[in-house]
Amino acid sequence: MERDEAERLFGPAAREAAKAFPVDEPRLTPVTVSENVTFRLTDGRTGEDWVLRLHRPGYHSETELEAERIWTSALRAAGLAAPEPLAARDGRAFVPQAVAGTGEVRLVGVTRWIEGEVLDDFLASPDRAGERPLWFHRLGALVARTHLQSEAWTPPPGFARTRLDADGLMGPAPRWGPFWDHAALTAEDRDLVIRARDVLHARLSALPQDLAVFGMIHADLHPGNLLVRDGDLAIIDFDDAAFGWRVYDIAVALTHQQAAPDFAAVRDAFLAGYRQVRDLPEAEAAQLPLFLLVRSLVQLGWLHERPEIDPGEWLEPRIAQIRLQSRALLAEAW
Secondary structure, eight states: OOHHHHHHHHHHHHHHHHTTSSOSSOEEEEEEESSSEEEEEEOTTTOOEEEEEEOOTTTSOHHHHHHHHHHHHHHHHTTOOOOOEEOOTTSOSOEEEEETTTTEEEEEEEEEOOOOEEHHHHHHSGGGGGGHHHHHHHHHHHHHHHHHHHHHOOOOTTOOOOEESHHHHHSSSOTTOOGGGOTTSOHHHHHHHHHHHHHHHHHHHTSOOSTTTEEEEOSOOSGGGEEEETTEEEEOOOTTOEEEEHHHHHHHHHHTTTTSTTHHHHHHHHHHHHHHHSOOOHHHHTTHHHHHHHHHHHHHHHHHTOTTSOOGGGHHHHHHHHHHHHHHHHHHHO
16 A cells, blocks of 8 residues: 555544644654554654554454553563553553544554664665675574563563464464465465475474473564664564564564575574574574474465555565475475
């Protein structure tokens, strides 16, 4: 959706919702329309910038959205750069807002704007090609810091968030949709990924879920959800944060890099950065290829549930990669 269309459909609702928050002379600029609709909200008096987010209906309950804020607050308390919420004037974290343009009611929340350049865009510059291992080393260390925090942290009573366990990732009704039904798959592809799904489900079901390996993770920490600022990285978009295996979090960070000629260097740099901060036993690291396939299938399901999104040139090579990895898995398993 173009920004003009986002403004037409969601702008009036966003401006109405902004009145509920302590921001004077609010000015709104559309930013993204994806899982949620976001606007840059500027305080006309102080110049402070915030993110106003209209959350997609049905994706998270208000309790789950509250849980996201509880965890990001805990991450900030641990010294990590994560979104800082702004409560409404009446103290609520989220306010319901009718969207006349779509006939929906969306929960609206506000967090402080984090300035920086998206890591994907930052690394796209040709003169930074040689810097990719350096930045993935830093990313590995950052992911490890989030894992250290979640491993030592006890969620408060009532904390509710999705579980990305065997059923959540590879079950008959996975969190992000039935990837085996994507229209780009041939009948042969569909049979292949269903057989791979069943093996993956069995493998995941056998994995432990103790705190050393399973806990709160960002679950979408790819370079599009990281900002470069002052030579460091800040995390944004915790919308998919969930209870899950920490190796899945690592796979998310590396999945889009698999087709790159420097993938091995990037992967090794990430793991080295991670291990400078937190232990990653070889047995756990050896699960990475499994979770890379899981993540690719998850993304296919996400696209299946959102046919309005054009994946561009990304889809065909990813499906080819899924074929290769699925066949390798089945050959190994059977």
